[in-house]
Amino acid sequence: MVTPPPGSPAGPGQPGTHLTHGAHPHVVPRHPRLDPLADRYAARTHGMKSSEIRALFSVVSRPEVVSLAGGMPAVTALPLDAVGLMIGDLVSGMGAQTLQYGSGQGDPRLRERICDVMALEGITDASASEVVVTVGSQQGLDLVTRVFVDPGDVILAEGPSYVGALGVFQAAQARVRHVAMDEHGLIPEALEEALADCRANGDRVKFLYTVPNFHNPAGVTLSEPRREAVMALAEQHDLLIIEDNPYGLLGFEHEPLRALRARNSQRVIYLGSFSKTFSPGLRVGWVLAPLAVREKLVLATEAQVLCPPSLTQYAVARYLDTQPWREQIKTFTELYRERRDATLESLAALMPAGTAWTKPEGGFYVWLKLPAGLDAKLMQPRAVAAHVAYVPGIGFFADGNGQEYMRLSYCYPEPDQIREGVRRLARVVEAELDLHSTFDKVDTGTFRAVRGTPGREAERIVGPANSDTYEDPR
Incomplete structure (x- = not known):
């Protein structure tokens, strides 16, 4: 064994060692016995962390907790008997195909039907040859990021942004620059400012990631x-856009809006995804x-999973061929509209002054802003103790912002459960406001102490009891 010379860094695996690979430092933990492989991990693993949503799973599964946290579709609204028979027929009649390996790009028949689905949002020029079937749209986002992003690249994304996307970008060692949004979505002026700042800083912007419909x-x-302004900026600044659209067909107030992709096929x-309009358990999504x-996405798919699962692809294709899926989307839409209304009515009736929230026209989520001074993350344990769960807003920002926000999901609970959940949440918010009001008004007085060192005259100090500073009486 070679001993490092004096003054040199400790050898690999020694406490305090700093290993570097390019611009990415690797710090070996001081207690390697906790994980004997710690010094072997890639630098990209250092940014990985559990999402705010996944961390809640053990809580929201308790029957006494009303979960306004996870965005789980109401799959019980599906004709489950018909779907079960359909899948059974697939295995018994086409088992040689449905249980076998398939194409890395995905089943051709499914890709054709995907083009029919996208036509509902104005994408009428898509070809099945441009579609890559993925294991949910999450894999699609991961593939796109792998293909385009190098460590240190900048990705523009709305602030807040989908937590699953932020996890993908972190794993790719990208830097996320948030772009402000308001009740009308992403603000084009903020996008233009972000592009200008990145250009001035010499940053390499790879793409804008956006969820334009019923944002998560x-x-x-x-x-x-x-939409027109964003596309104009993309042309002006040679900007690639990743349009993530799992909720676009679930609008309550109007027909689906024309997709960004319908306006520019190259930009x-x-x-x-079929997770919101059919079943999340089948894990079928796509990239256009x-x-x-497409060629690079297929190569990346084959390197990652070889091919997407054949059985689930055939199941979705058969569902689109044989079931009234457009009517089923309308059924989902009416169900979610009722639950959205229960959420908004309860918030208006019960939430204390100073609370504000968005009013979604579709999708699954309400974004709530707490009264000034409250922190949704710090308040979360008291909400769980009151048997109601939500997702703190901090998880939807890459820069640590969002403490005053929370996401409420209305897609899964029944309307009566939603009303009870909002009632519990409102009581927690009111109690939190009372605590802040009480302690903000308390005169905590002053402390008096003596500070000195052996052999020297003692020094008298005085200061407020709730502070770590003091006033010098001299």
Whole structure:
């Protein structure tokens, strides 16, 4: 064994060692016995952390807790008997195909039907050859990021942004620059400012990631004038856009808006999913991309999972071929509208002054802002103790912001459960406000102490009892 010379860094695996690979430092923990492989992990693993949503799973599964946290679709609204028979027929009649390996790009019949689905949002020029089937749109986002992003690249994303996307970007060692949004979606002027700042700083912007319809978590929708403005900025600044659109067909107030991809086939890569309009358990999504990008996505898929699961692809294709899926989407939409209304009515009736929230026109989520001074993350344990769960807003920002926000999901609980959950949450918020009001008004007085060192005259100090500073009486 070679001993490092004096003054040199400790050898690999020694406490305090700093190993570097390019611009990414690797710090070996001081207690390697807790994880004997700690010094072997790639630098990209250092940014990985559990999402705020996954961390709640053990809590929301308790029957006494009303969960306004996870965005779980109401799959019980499906004709489960018909779906079960359909899948059984697939295995018994086409088992040689459905249980076998498939294409890395995905089943051709399913890709054709995906083009029919996208046509509902104005994407009428898509070809099945441009579609790559993925294991949910989450894999699609991961593939796109792998293909385009190098460590240190900048990704523009709305603030707040989908927590699953932030996890993908962290794993790719990208830097996320948030772009402000309001009740009409992403603000084009803020996007232009972000692009200008990045250009001035010499940052390499790879793409804008956006959820334009019924945003997760904000619940807002990008307005038609802003869609045109965003596309104009993309042309002006040679900007690639990743359009993530799992909720676009679940609107309550109007027909689906024309997708960004329908406006420019080369500037926009589109991510879609059947998780919200059919079943999340089947894990079927897709990417629509120009042919050159498609080739790289297929290669990345084959390196990652070889091919998406055949059985679930055939199941979705058969569902689209044989079941009234458009009517089923309408059923989902009416169900979610009722639950959205129960949420908004309860918030208006019960939440204390100073609370504000978005009013979604579709999708699954309400984005709530707490009264000034409250922190949703710090308040979360008291909410769980009151048997109600939500997702703190801090999880939807890459820069540590969002403490005063929370995401409420209305898609899964029944309306009566939603009303009870909001009632419990309102009581927690009121109690938190009372605590802040009480302690803000308390005169905590002053402390008096003596400070000195052996052999020297003692020094008398005085200061407020709730502070670590003091006043010098001299």
